[in-house]
Amino acid sequence: MKKAAVVGGGMAGLAAAYYLQRAAEAAGRPVQVVLFESDRRLGGKVRSVQSGPYRLEGGPDAVVRYKPWFLDLVRELGLEGEVVGTTPAKPAALIFKGGRGYPLPEGLNVVIPSRFGPLVRTPLLSPAGKLRAALDLFLPRGPEGDEPFGAFVQRRLGREVWDNLAAPLTGGIYGGDPYELSTLAAFPMLKELEAKNRSLILGSLRAMRRRRGSREGGSLFASLQGGLGRVVEAVTRAANRVDWRLGAPVERLEHHEGRWQLFGPWGTEGFDALVLAVPARVAGELLGPLDPELAAPLREIPYGDTATVTLAFDRSRFPEVVGHGVLVAAGEGTRARGFTWLSRKWTGRAPEDKLLVRAYFSGAGAGLDEKGLVDAARSDLERIVGPIPDHEAAWTYRWKAGMPQYTVGHLDRVRRIEAARSRWPGLELIGAAYRGVGLPEVVRDGRDAAARTLEHLAREP
Numbered sequence: 001m002k003k004a005a006v007v008g009g010g011m012a013g014l015a016a017a018y019y020l021q022r023a024a025e026a027a028g029r030p031v032q033v034v035l036f037e038s039d040r041r042l043g044g045k046v047r048s049v050q051s052g053p054y055r056l057e058g059g060p061d062a063v064v065r066y067k068p069w070f071l072d073l074v075r076e077l078g079l080e081g082e083v084v085g086t087t088p089a090k091p092a093a094l095i096f097k098g099g100r101g102y103p104l105p106e107g108l109n110v111v112i113p114s115r116f117g118p119l120v121r122t123p124l125l126s127p128a129g130k131l132r133a134a135l136d137l138f139l140p141r142g143p144e145g146d147e148p149f150g151a152f153v154q155r156r157l158g159r160e161v162w163d164n165l166a167a168p169l170t171g172g173i174y175g176g177d178p179y180e181l182s183t184l185a186a187f188p189m190l191k192e193l194e195a196k197n198r199s200l201i202l203g204s205l206r207a208m209r210r211r212r213g214s215r216e217g218g219s220l221f222a223s224l225q226g227g228l229g230r231v232v233e234a235v236t237r238a239a240n241r242v243d244w245r246l247g248a249p250v251e252r253l254e255h256h257e258g259r260w261q262l263f264g265p266w267g268t269e270g271f272d273a274l275v276l277a278v279p280a281r282v283a284g285e286l287l288g289p290l291d292p293e294l295a296a297p298l299r300e301i302p303y304g305d306t307a308t309v310t311l312a313f314d315r316s317r318f319p320e321v322v323g324h325g326v327l328v329a330a331g332e333g334t335r336a337r338g339f340t341w342l343s344r345k346w347t348g349r350a351p352e353d354k355l356l357v358r359a360y361f362s363g364a365g366a367g368l369d370e371k372g373l374v375d376a377a378r379s380d381l382e383r384i385v386g387p388i389p390d391h392e393a394a395w396t397y398r399w400k401a402g403m404p405q406y407t408v409g410h411l412d413r414v415r416r417i418e419a420a421r422s423r424w425p426g427l428e429l430i431g432a433a434y435r436g437v438g439l440p441e442v443v444r445d446g447r448d449a450a451a452r453t454l455e456h457l458a459r460e461p
Contacts, residue, residue, distance in 0.1 A: 001030050002457045005262055005271040007250045007286075009037030010044025011439055012431040013277030014232060015073065015446025016453075018239040020275075023454050025241075031457060033242045034269070036262070038249035042236060045399060046439070048227025054356060055227055055349045056310045056342060058397035060439055061358070062086070062221040063228075067440035069447065070231075071222060077234040082226065085219030086345050089323045095124055096384050097164055097329040104165075104327075107208060110187060111153070111166040114204035124329075129160030137199050144195070146408050149186060150179030156200050168327035171337050174437060175362030175403040176304040185410035223346060228439070253286050258460070260426070272460055273426040273453045277446065279303065280404065280433035294420035297413045301433050303401035305366035308358055309377040310342065311391040315355040319385040326384055334380040335365035354392075357381065362403065370396045404433040426456045 006017045017035045024031040045059030063070045074080060086092075091103035105122045107115030113133065120130060136156045147155075153166045162179075170178040174186060183191055190200065197203030224230045236244060245266070252263040253274075260274040276283045284298030325340035336359040343350035350356045359377035361368075368376060373396050382388055414434050421429055428449040432442050 001032050002273070002460065003032045003034065003271045004273040004275065004453055004457065005260065005269075006033065006035040006275045006277060007262070008044075008277030008431065009035055009039065009042040009244075009246070010277060010431065010442070011046055011232075012442040012446045013037070013044075013275070014042060014235045014239075015443045016275045016277060016428070016430060016449050017242045017446075018073075018235045019447045019450035020453055021239045021241050023450055024457075027454065027458075029454065029458060031454070033239075034245060034271070035242055036245045036248045036250050036264070038247070040247050042244070042246070043229060043232040045402065046228050046232055047397060048229025049395065050227075051393070051395065053351050053354070054312055054393065056356060056358070056395060057227055057229075058308060058395070059399070060228060061340070061342070061346075062223050063439050064220060065222050066220070067438065069444040070440040073235075073443050073447075074224070074231060077231065077238055079224060079230060079234055082224045082230060083222050084225055084346065086221050086324060087347060089344070091323050093323050094326040095164060095168055095329055096326050096332060096334075097124060098332075099383075101326055101384065103323075108165070108169075109204035109208055110190060111169045112157070112190065112193075112200045112204045113161075113165075114201065114208040116201075119201075124164040125160050129158060129164075132158030133161050133201075136201050139199070141194055141198050144191075146182055146184045146411070148179055148408055149181035149183045152183045152187075152190070156194070163330040167330040168338065171362065172327055172360060174406065175306050175337075175366075176302075176405045177363065180405070180407050182406045182408045182410040185406040185414075225348060250286065253290060255290055255424070258426070273428075273456055275428040275430060275446075275449050275453060277430050279401070279431065280429075281401070283429055291420060291424070294417065294424075297416040297420070298429075298433075300413055301410070302405040302407060304363055304403045304405055305361075305398070305400055306402045307361040307366040307368070307373055307396065307398040309336075309361070309373045310356060310358045310395045311374070311377060311381075312350065312393040313355045313357065313389060313391055315353050317389040318355050319388065321355075321385060328380075328384075334383065335368070335376040336361055336380040337365075339377075339381060339384065366398065370398070373398070404437060406437070426453070426460075428453060 006013045047058035093104045094101035102124050105118035113119040153162045167178050193203035248266050250262050250264050254261040260271045280298045280301040284295040288295035324345040327338040328334045340358045342356035342358050374394050430445040430449045
């Protein structure tokens, strides 16, 4: 029987193991799949917690519906009946700027205004800022190559749109410095809009009209009643032939005559195929002795720290809030990127008389210790909503070097990685570092790697 190793038990590794077992069984080709995870739990940053009457997420709390791969997996696992959308809210979120919260303008296409009315009416932009944004209607196309996302948005729409709309929205997704994001890697659809339509606003208007005609009803975001961790539980049950090795770090690799030898404190074992679902820098360390040319671009992918703090309050004593949360405009001096009113965004997360508030940190702010994170969350929260009561419970989750940063040149780094990887048949590199940071993208990555791995094993004698 052929053997395949998956190293890393986050969502990418779980998807690879699940889809590989399923595809092997469907093809009638028995494969022994072994997954190695250094931690004592599976799921990586997917961490759903039930603490007394509270249900919270330590990592991501939702997926977007228009990227189908995560929800496809949910359906395959028989969990479709547990999928929930966000509660109705208008406005959905506020932007905190100059000591006040302002509604996020309606009709944003990713971060680009697609409706003239909300753009004209929003107090987030000054009259001069609105006129500068309107210049997008007349400006020529820009260069075809990659550029920092902050430079791209400011070139098309001006500094105010960047500071007060695009920066807070993208900082909450990617962490780190949103200005330095690779436009081609993080927002290729916006470069395509410019190339095809010249104007981002006109292109977004046309795109949103097409989407309204085809989009399913319901909220943009989805989760599960029991939290995203329900998928982790269901995968481990469904992939019941996978050998799950927890607390089993892989410390060294060797390659002899087409087979991979894995080494760790647990011993050594050989495999016919290897899927590395670990951070790029870890993959670089493992592969460095075997292939410095492959390891180099893996080590070049930068990572940033992230953290979340969730606080429970007596709802009757907390200031009145609207929508699902608040994002912070650039230059406001807060350490938190934003706040989510978790128990307003999702039903069933807290008793009716309680309020769950989650703060999100990235970059330097995420480097604080647990007490520092809680103190920073409370301090920033008071700046935004006014005096707050003592919290009744707090949960902190820190992810050191947990978020890959798609800086300019990211696509070139991935191309170099893929070119070098192709010299190693049976090796796959997957996860958030390469082709998308969201849960849907890493599930797709795992599914595709499983298909290629099975093809490789079928070719091997």
